[in-house]
Amino acid sequence: MTAPTQPISAGGHSTVSDVRFDPTVRQLEVFLMLASELHFGRAAARLYLSQPALSRQIQALETRLGVDLLDRTTRNVHLTSAGSVLLPKVRSVVEAARDMREEARSQTRDSSCSPRVGFFQAEAALAHVAGVLQEVRRIAPDAGIRLTTLDFRTQTSAVFDGTVDVAFCYLPVARGIQFRSLHTEPRTVGIPSAHPLAGRDEVRLEDLAGEKVIGMSEAVPPLWRDFWTLADHSRDSVPLADHYAEDFETVLTAVALGHGVCVAPSAARELYPRPGVSYLDVAGIPGCTSVLAWAAERRDTPEVTLFRKAAETLQGVSASPGGYPM
Numbered sequence: 552m553t554a555p556t557q558p559i560s561a562g563g564h565s566t567v568s569d570v571r572f573d574p575t576v577r578q579l580e581v582f583l584m585l586a587s588e589l590h591f592g593r594a595a596a597r598l599y600l601s602q603p604a605l606s607r608q609i610q611a612l613e614t615r616l617g618v619d620l621l622d623r624t625t626r627n628v629h630l631t632s633a634g635s636v637l638l639p640k641v642r643s644v645v646e647a648a649r650d651m652r653e654e655a656r657s658q659t660r661d662s663s664c665s666p667r668v669g670f671f672q673a674e675a676a677l678a679h680v681a682g683v684l685q686e687v688r689r690i691a692p693d694a695g696i697r698l699t700t701l702d703f704r705t706q707t708s709a710v711f712d713g714t715v716d717v718a719f720c721y722l723p724v725a726r727g728i729q730f731r732s733l734h735t736e737p738r739t740v741g742i743p744s745a746h747p748l749a750g751r752d753e754v755r756l757e758d759l760a761g762e763k764v765i766g767m768s769e770a771v772p773p774l775w776r777d778f779w780t781l782a783d784h785s786r787d788s789v790p791l792a793d794h795y796a797e798d799f800e801t802v803l804t805a806v807a808l809g810h811g812v813c814v815a816p817s818a819a820r821e822l823y824p825r826p827g828v829s830y831l832d833v834a835g836i837p838g839c840t841s842v843l844a845w846a847a848e849r850r851d852t853p854e855v856t857l858f859r860k861a862a863e864t865l866q867g868v869s870a871s872p873g874g875y876p877m
Contacts, residue, residue: 572615573615574611574612574615574616576644576645576648577608577712578608578609578611578612578615579612579641579644579645580598580645581594581598581600581605581608581609581612582608582609582612582620582634582641583638583641583642583645584597584598585605585609585621585628586630586634586638589627589628589629589630590628591605591606591628595773597726599707599711599725599726599772599773599774600770600772600773601769601770601773603769604769604770609621616637618631618633618634618637619631619633619634620633620634620637621634652712652713664691664693664694664695664853664854664857665694665695665696665697665854666687666694666695666696666697666716666717666854666855666857666858667697667699667714667715667716667717667854668684668696668697668698668699668715668716668717668718668719668858669698669699669700669701669705669706669709669710669714669715669717669718669719669720670698670699670700670701670718670719670720671701671702671706671718671719671720671721672700672701672702672798672799672800672822673799673822673823674719674720674721674818674822674841675698675719676821676822677734677818677822677841679733679734679841679865680719680733680841682865683719683733683843683858683861683862683865684696684861686861686862686864686865687857687858687861690857690860690861691857694857699714699715701715701718701720702797702798702799703767703768703771703775703776703779703796703797703798703799704768704770704771704772704797706718706720706844707724707725707728707772707775710728710844710845710846711725711727711728711846713846713849716845716849716852716854716855716858717843717844717845717854717855717858718843718844718845719733719841719842719843719844720841720842720844721816721839721840721841721842722778722839722840722842723774723775723778724775724842724844725772725774727846727847727848728844728845728846728847729844729845729846729847729850730842730843730844730845731842731843731859731862731863732840732841732842733840733841733842733843733862733865734840734841735838735839735840735841736816736817736818736838736839736841737816737817737832737833737838737839738814738815738816738817738833738836738837738838738839739814739815739816739817739819739820739830739831739832739833740754740759740812740813740814740815740830740831740833741802741803741806741812741813741814741815741819741828741829741830742762742806742812742828742829742830742831743806743807743808743809743812743827743828743829744807744826744827744828744829745809745827746812746829748831749829749831751831752831752832753831753832753833753834754831754832754833754834755833755834755835756781756833756835756836759781759812759833762811762812763810763811763812764780764781764811764812764813764814765780765796765802765805765806765810765811765812765813766780766795766796767779767780767795767796767797768795768796768797769795770797771797778839779814779815780814781814781836799813799815799819799823803823803825803828806825806827806828807825807826807827807828808827814833815830816839816841817830817832843858843859843862845858845859
């Protein structure tokens with residue numbers, strides 16, 4: 552953070568309006584995309600953000616810079632004169648940040664292969680994930696694997712921004728992320744143990760009509776959020792509860808307290824047993840798929856190549872149906 556741009560008052564304090572901070576690289580990346588698309592919906596889709604989340608990033612950037620970058624109407628978005636002047640400089644900063652990250656990764660690769668691996672919360676305990684890790688150790692016993700736990704939001708952003716080289720997560724993923732399918736299983740619904748449906752082994756979607764599904768934060772990519780709240784099937788019959796979680800532990804707490812139900816992989820029975828929560832299979836909806844994912848632009852780095860080879864050895868060489876080229 553930079554120092555305040557305005558002097559501190561004689562009393563030793565400054566107001567919030569007196570202080571401006573340097574913009575984040577992410578805010579600058581969002582501005583670049585919006586300047587390219589000149590359309591909030593298209594830019595949000597390409598960034599895998601909701602439109603409100605994108606708007607907040609732009610508003611925060613304008614506040615930090617102290618200028619309006621865009622003229623907005625109900626139909627059109629245009630760069631202001633300040634936005635046009637600053638655009639080349641913003642592009643230079645973003646490109647420099649990307650070059651710096653790539654150079655840092657290159658220096659790490661030059662010294663040793665140290666893959667940074669992300670896991671969607673407890674998924675690291677699953678047999679197919681453990682199998683890939685064991686194969687990596689067999690292929691490259693000296694590789695220094697660094698582990699990071701991811702949540703609903705970061706399982707996508709961490710892959711895009713290079714925080715991790717590969718991630719074990721669940722579909723769907725954003726365009727620009729490639730993946731190899733590892734395992735497919737049914738989706739289940741987690742409900743309060745005192746719920747009248749709790750004694751069943753299986754329910755259908757219509758049985759959940761009127762039940763509220765625990766919602767997710769707007770920071771969670773919309774495509775993924777819709778899949779895991781059943782909004783891709785029936786938003787009318789399965790409304791969202793007034794919760795905005797970014798991780799599954801928060802979701803389970805809300806379910807146990809009786810605030811709604813949640814949708815989860817069937818593996819949740821083993822990975823997330825909780826007092827007050829019962830899991831039931833949901834008939835009539837597609838299952839879910841666990842994948843090894845990576846950013847398309849880093850497909851051939853040593854770290855990603857190592858994990859791709861390990862997954863290919865265990866799973867075969869064909870891409871998952873609907874997956875992006877590998």
